[in-house]
Amino acid sequence: MYFAYDEDQEEFRASLRRLLTERAPIARVREVAENGTHDADTWRLLSSNMGVPGLHVAEEFGGGGFSFLETAIVAQELGRALTPVPMITTTGAIEAVLRLADAEQKGRLLPNLLDGSTIGSLAVSGPDDLAVDTATVRASGDPAAPTLAGTLDYVPFGHVADLLVVPALVPGGDDVALYVVDAHTAGVVARGQASLDLTRPLATVELADVPAQLLGADRAAIERVINVVRTLLANEALGASEAALEMAVDYAKQRVQFNRPIGSFQAVKHKCADMAIAIDSAQATVMYASMCADEDNDEFPQIAVMAKSQGSDCLTQCAAQNIQVHGGIGFTWEADPHLYFRRAKAIEPIFGNSAHHTGLLADLVGI
Known part of the structure; x- marks a missing residue:
């Protein structure tokens, strides 16, 4: 098998590297990281100029229609520069919506995630976050209009996210599903916490009977x-x-x-x-x-x-x-x-x- 990127992909890499070198040098990375937040200007630039959040998403959903390899290149270059932007966690939220949401939810949630105006955070980071006996958030009420209660630790960019994809026990407690929560809803409290990696800030998110939308439990x-x-x-x-x-x-x-x-x-x-x-x-x-x-x-x-x-x-x-x-x-x-x-x-x-x-x-x- 031939392991190499094609000419267009390497040109895309070079363009992205130039942008990050100019707009997000290590001095800028340090400045943003020490404030415990993300580089909002660079994220807007990556989203508006390069369509980074939706590169590999099909055009029918509003994405760029490129292959996953282009998205992989973005992850490599952001890792090389340690750029503090919520690319991976937002992509995780986008994938959750694409894989689990119904047509109405996709039409409502994807446009703003794909253009970068909504920062998403997939609140799954540990090996046991999706296990019934260790889940820390529980859904209750009407399954068609559930509310979530509980605490999530170590949520990447959780205090700057606009939309959270949350693993929670379904009503009855016999399975764990993914739910979507508007991070600006009353009852959502996100507190930034000390992170070993200053360039990827973490937050503790508390949910107090917060309205949510079920995405699905398809394992x-x-x-x-x-x-x-x-x-x-x-x-x-x-x-x-x-x-x-x-x-x-x-x-x-x-x-x-x-x-x-x-x-x-x-x-x-x-x-x-x-x-x-x-x-x-x-x-x-x-x-x-x-x-x-x-x-x-x-x-x-x-x-x-x-x-x-x-x-x-x-x-x-x-x-x-x-x-x-x-x-x-x-x-x-x-x-x-x-x-x-x-x-x-x-x-x-x-x-x-x-x-x-x-x-x-x-x-x-x-x-």
Whole structure:
């Protein structure tokens, strides 16, 4: 199989990278991240100029009609730049609506999500969020007009989101379904909380008998949504890994010890080589997962799990080695390597760590 992006896709990547370099350099990222919010200007630009939220959504729904590979490229470039925008969580909300909503809900919810004017947040991040015995939100009342009550922890961009996709126990408590909640409705309280990854802020969201709309409880469709987010996280981790390697190599060329660039020392060369090997290995898996997502084929569930696990491990390795190459300065607040390490450790536990994903893969393939 040929693993490469075509000329148009590489041109799109280059254009996106130029935009992020100019409009969201690392100094801007730090400024926004330290305020615990998102880069609203860059998000509007990405949405209006490039149609980022709806790139791979069919034109009949108002999307761009491109392949999932274009969306994967966006995730990679945003990961490379650590841009604090709600792209992945909004895409998760869009996928939930596409996979579970009826025609009326799609017509009402998708336009504003796709043009970026509505920020969506898929409030699912842990491996047990969809389990009946661990769900923290409960639906009650008329199934046609339910209300939700409970607390959601670790909701990405939850305090800036306009629309929440919430997992909740259905009335009767025998299943977990996804519901849509208007984040500006009375009874919704979102509080930003300290996040290890400053570039991806989190919030605790409290729901007090909040009106909601049922999307659905189809477990296969929900798993498809989760696997799309897994694949995007893997692409994001891949882009961040490449940036960490480039940062390490650039520093190794410039830093001089014993009258020689440290990049000439074998130990430093080996660290950079190990990073490059990890990236090459992860790249094949992550790109194949993106291709499977585009085709929506039978392999996608297994490959998405593999991609999330391998992409996350790759970033953890590259971010840690980047700090080591930088030496003492790599641990300081003023240097940038720690930002990538924070992103690595924040991606790791989403939907479960690598051990969880390895077990899940074993279950999927029947081992």
